[in-house]
Amino acid sequence: MIVNCSFLVRENFEFIEEGHLIIENGVIADIGDGFLSEGINAEEYIVMPGLINAHTHIGDSFAKEASLGLNASEAVGKNGIKWGLYKGVNEQVLLNSMRDSARYMLNSGITTFADFREFGVDGINQLKIAIDGVPIKAIILGRDLDTVDMDICDGLGLNLYQLDQIPGDFKGRGNKIIAIHAGEAEGEVKIALKHNPDIIVHFTNCTEEDIKIAADKGISVIVCPRSNVSLGVGFPPVKKLLGKGVNLAIGTDNVMINSPDMFREMEFLLKFSFLGDEIEAKEILKMATINAAKALRLNSGIIERDKAADLIFIDKNASNLRYNKNLIATIINRCQPENIRKVMVDGKFVMDKDIW
């Protein structure tokens, strides 16, 4: 039992100043209020759900800033420089860089990431080798796979020119997730929607009708604001999507373009929103936790009974965080990897910068 911590519980991040969590078999068995003398004393920490980075390409970690100044097509399009860079990379460097990114994510409070992994079965195996022993959860969305190979991953992560890889019948999908990149250019979202994916990544250039269709079909959207701005494609219509009831999550996209740091992504989204349609800090934190869990079919992203105990412990007294007037906005705007002192995955501490 973890006692005397502050925590953000349930769907609306209700703040409990001093309480306890009972964790059994990797899940949250109970949540309680008030001081207790027995248990693991966590009075120094604010405990919240682990972050979920809902869209990455950690395979690009060996080429940070290689595409600086290029547009989306020049950087990551069908003939973008990304593919040439892969041809020249030493495999050990590729694996080491992917492993670095997985460790960086865990260290900065991300307990699950969902990766679009290119290069078929070989690409998936490389990712598995690279993160072997790093206790972060990975949702792997592959491509260029035979139906039989779908068993080695969690679904497909496709570009628009690969939609013929989606199994024709619904049964063929099984319980696999189908996710499609669309909306970096105009007209793309409409094409993706026709294929009834579970997830559309970006949705940046879209119409009111596209938003309505996504809402009606229950398609989740994952936005990548820093990536979109870096590649000059625009800014995702987050407020409109939320307004129509679309389930919305956030991803940091290619490591070539962005650090896989969800706090930086959330801060950017919050601050940029003040130029247009303001988004509440709480909505942004939901996008990085509970909404992402819904999109990826995870039993996590929330401190609630029977949910996986994927939790992060933030230093409550850190000099860059204390004396705040809006805790959630302070976490989004100011939290750094060093403020995440402990990470728990499935009820086990997997990272601890302050040994008890």
Ligand SMILES: [Zn+2]
């Ligand atoms: Zn992407």
